[in-house]
Amino acid sequence: MNTKPQVLLVSAGEETGLKDILQRRASVTEAGIIPEMVRELGKREFDVILCEPEFSEGTWREALRELQARRVAAPAIVVSQTSGVDEGIEEWADVLAAGAFDLLLAPSREYSVLAMLEHAVASGQARALRAAV
Numbered sequence: 001m002n003t004k005p006q007v008l009l010v011s012a013g014e015e016t017g018l019k020d021i022l023q024r025r026a027s028v029t030e031a032g033i034i035p036e037m038v039r040e041l042g043k044r045e046f047d048v049i050l051c052e053p054e055f056s057e058g059t060w061r062e063a064l065r066e067l068q069a070r071r072v073a074a075p076a077i078v079v080s081q082t083s084g085v086d087e088g089i090e091e092w093a094d095v096l097a098a099g100a101f102d103l104l105l106a107p108s109r110e111y112s113v114l115a116m117l118e119h120a121v122a123s124g125q126a127r128a129l130r131a132a133v
Contacts, residue, residue: 005047005121008074010037010063012055018079018108022050025114032056034066041067046074048120050104053081064098075101075120082106 007026009019022028029046031037033056040046049067051060060078067076078095080103092103101120104113 005117006044007117008037008040008046008049009052010034010049010055010058010060011052016108018050018052018104018113021108021110021113022117026117034058034062037063038066038070041070041072047124048101048117049074049076050079051076051100052079060095060100061098064100068099073124075124077102077104077116077120079103079108080105 005026007022007028009022009028009030011019011030011032013030013032019028019030026048029040031040037049049063049072051063053060055063064076064078067074076099078098078100080091082091082105095103101123102116104116
């Protein structure tokens with residue numbers, strides 16, 4: 001990536017390890033409620049949207065419904081509430097069924113976050129290229 005990816009982080013606004021990792025490698029904009037997320041989406045395009053499980057007012061499910069209703073092209077990643085792989089499999093299936101790009105298991109490790117971010121950005125770029133043909 002030549003430029004930092006533009007990431008919209010929908011979160012409770014608390015200082016987290018995920019936020020720290022993202023800020024080192026991406027340009028991060030935060031939204032704490034769905035109307036704020038919508039306002040930010042109206043200002044510019046984002047490469048990736050990350051949704052924490054719950055934020056100031058709303059949940060990842062509500063955020064995904066809003067993104068789908070607005071036909072936002074950026075891949076959405078949901079941050080997991082669970083840290084175990086076994087519990088995460090069911091949650092992962094729910095997240096994918098709801099239309100998210102992927103599920104990021106907690107606790108966030110830098111290599112996991114960066115690998116998923118890179119994959120999501122590349123996927124978004126590939127979709128844009130296919131749509132232009």
